[in-house]
Amino acid sequence: MSGPGISVVICAYTEDRWEDILAAVSSVRAQSRPALETLLVVDHNQALLDRLGKEYKEVDDVRVLANAGPRGLSAGRNTGIAAARGEIVAFLDDDAVAERDWLLHFAEAYADPRVLAVGGRTEPVWASGRRPAWFPEEFDWVVGCTYRGLPRGRVRVRNVLGGNASFRRSAFDAAGGFATGIGRDGDKRPLGCEETELCIRLSRARPDAVLLIDDRAVIHHRVPEAREHFRYFRTRTYAEGLSKALVARSVGAGKGLESERRYATRVLPAGVARGLRDALLARPGGAGRAGAIVAGVLTAAGGYVVGSVRARRGGTTFSVPEVEVAVRE
Numbered sequence: 512m513s514g515p516g517i518s519v520v521i522c523a524y525t526e527d528r529w530e531d532i533l534a535a536v537s538s539v540r541a542q543s544r545p546a547l548e549t550l551l552v553v554d555h556n557q558a559l560l561d562r563l564g565k566e567y568k569e570v571d572d573v574r575v576l577a578n579a580g581p582r583g584l585s586a587g588r589n590t591g592i593a594a595a596r597g598e599i600v601a602f603l604d605d606d607a608v609a610e611r612d613w614l615l616h617f618a619e620a621y622a623d624p625r626v627l628a629v630g631g632r633t634e635p636v637w638a639s640g641r642r643p644a645w646f647p648e649e650f651d652w653v654v655g656c657t658y659r660g661l662p663r664g665r666v667r668v669r670n671v672l673g674g675n676a677s678f679r680r681s682a683f684d685a686a687g688g689f690a691t692g693i694g695r696d697g698d699k700r701p702l703g704c705e706e707t708e709l710c711i712r713l714s715r716a717r718p719d720a721v722l723l724i725d726d727r728a729v730i731h732h733r734v735p736e737a738r739e740h741f742r743y744f745r746t747r748t749y750a751e752g753l754s755k756a757l758v759a760r761s762v763g764a765g766k767g768l769e770s771e772r773r774y775a776t777r778v779l780p781a782g783v784a785r786g787l788r789d790a791l792l793a794r795p796g797g798a799g800r801a802g803a804i805v806a807g808v809l810t811a812a813g814g815y816v817v818g819s820v821r822a823r824r825g826g827t828t829f830s831v832p833e834v835e836v837a838v839r840e
Contacts (some may be wrong), residue, residue, distance in 0.1 A: 514618045515598035516547035516645045517677070520591030522584055523605040524554035526562065529613055531606040531733060533566070536573060538608035538730075546572070547597045552587040552826040554578045556805035559650045578610070585689035587829040588673075604655065607633070607732040609675075616728040620665065627682040627720040628710060630671025631656035631728025632657045644796030646739070647804050649782040652735045653747045660778030663727040669770050670710035675730045682720070686713040704754035711758070741803070752814020753821075760822045779804055 519539045524534050532551070539549045550573060553560040560577055567573040576594055580586030592833055601617060603609055613631065620629040621809050633656040642648075648659035655674050662668070671677075689705045716749070737743060755771065782804050789797025 514544075515621055515679075516596065517544075517601055517614055517618065518591075518595035518597035519549045519601045519603055519614075520552060520588060520595065521549065521555060521603050522552045522578075522591065523559060523563070523603050524556055524587075526556070526559050528563075528606055534562070534608050535603055535605055536567075538610075538613075539603065540572065541611060542609070542614045543583050544618055545689045546601075546614060548595075549573045549574070550591045550594055551575045552578055554584070554587050555582045557625060569610045581691055584673075585691045588686040589691075592688060593679075595680070598680050599677050600680060600683075602673060602675070603730060604732060606735075607674060607730045610729040613728050613730060616725045619743060620723050620725055621679065623721065625721040627679045627685075627713060627717060628671050628722040628811035629677050629728070630668070630722075630724045631675040631730060631733050632724075632726040633672065633675045633730050635734045636731050636735050639739055641738050645741070645757050645799030645803055646796075647782055647786065647800040648806075649778055649804060650744070650807050651749070651789075652751075653744055653807075654738050655732050656734075658714075659782070660774055661724065663726055665723055668722055668724050669714075670707040671722060671724060673706035673723040674732065675728070676706060680718050685716040697724075704751070704758050708725035708758045732839070744803065745806065745810050748810040749814040752811040752816070753818035754814075755811070756818025756822055759819070766817060775808065779789060779808060 521532070521535050521539075536549055536551065551563055551567070551573065553563060555574065555578055560575065562772050563575045567575055569639045574594070576590055579590045579593070588602060591602075599617065599621060601614065616631065617629050620626050635651060635654055635656045637643075651658040652672070655672075657672070684710065688709075690708050710722055714722070738747075783801045786797045786799075786801030786804065789795075790801065791797075
């Protein structure tokens with residue numbers, strides 16, 4: 512195998528996703544460009560840890576680890592980073608499967624030594640079999656997927672999206688790990704943005720760093736039925752506002768909201784116009800999509816205001832850990 516070794520980290524927290532976890536691991540082991548290893552990090556769930564340990568006991572290229580930090584996705588990822596032997600560390604959601612050339616496209620991008628992070632494209636797999644008519648593509652980030660408005664091809668970006676991403680190991684040496692206190696924590700409020708905060712911090716630590724998205728590096732992310740409803744949409748957009756407030760607190764509103772300003776002033780108005788046009792043409796879901804975009808903006812803005820007030824009052828804290836390397840190839 513030529514090129515850098517790639518360790519793939521999959522963080523898991525519940526046995527409810529057992530079949531999804533197995534499918535995620537299988538998709539990594541079937542890559543055209545083989546991974547050096549797959550690290551399954553279990554978030555404070557002893558039953559799942561034991562079950563996965565038994566499942567992969569005889570599999571040399573899969574290691575099962577317990578989250579060594581506080582509960583939550585960020586600490587789980589940091590545990591995987593610390594244990595990884597590869598020069599590149601890639602992340603895959605536990606309810607997603609990667610296409611066969613996923614790692615191949617990541618590896619190709621790292622031929623340029625300036626590249627410190629590469630993300631890919633995440634496609635939704637709707638539990639109902641099709642996208643809800645009211646659900647706007649501009650808000651696919653709500654369900655952890657690539658949204659309308661992101662650039663196509665292999666392009667430079669401010670940040671990659673965490674469920675389908677990779678980093679050169681030296682990126683964590685320069686910037687530290689994922690901040691705890693931001694991001695998912697099991698079934699609690701669906702916060703996010705930990706990868707955004709890390710990428711901005713990385714660019715500050717290494718101004719010469721190149722961060723890319725290559726939309727040929729595709730994964731397919733399962734969207735459960737509960738997330739196809741407007742109630743979840745509203746909850747997730749509000750949580751995104753809370754998360755953006757934390758990012759702005761960490762790196763400043765200038766960088767923390769740079770991409771969001773373009774998204775809000777260009778992408779979303781165009782989406783509302785398309786929805787209204789479709790409504791006038793009696794196409795299904797047009798008015799619903801326009802309304803959802805407006806509602807999403809308002810709830811995210813509300814979350815941002817609340818999160819900013821909490822941050823100023825010191826009610827929300829987070830920390831950036833250094834990642835100690837257990838073993839390096």
